[in-house]
Amino acid sequence: xxxxxxxxxxxxxxxxxxxxxxxxxxxxxxxxxxxxxxxxxxxxxxxxxxxxxxxxxxxxxxxxxx
Numbered sequence: 822x823x824x825x826x827x828x829x830x831x832x833x834x835x836x837x838x839x840x841x842x843x844x845x846x847x848x849x850x851x852x853x854x855x856x857x858x859x860x861x862x863x864x865x866x867x868x869x870x871x872x873x874x875x876x877x878x879x880x881x882x883x884x885x886x887x
């Protein structure tokens with residue numbers, strides 16, 4: 822099984838739920854393109870997304886990620 826997570830700048834979003842909606846919408850579009858070339862769909866993973874978000878915050882707080 823394949824998993825997908827997007828790193829988004831949440832400072833421009835009003836609510837974390839908006840991020841989840843946008844991320845799921847983006848993965849749905851991505852899976853449409855994958856289906857066209859007979860590649861298995863990716864499944865959204867909230868745990869992986871939360872880990873990616875935490876890692877992004879860690880890096881940005883230490884000025885390691887610009």
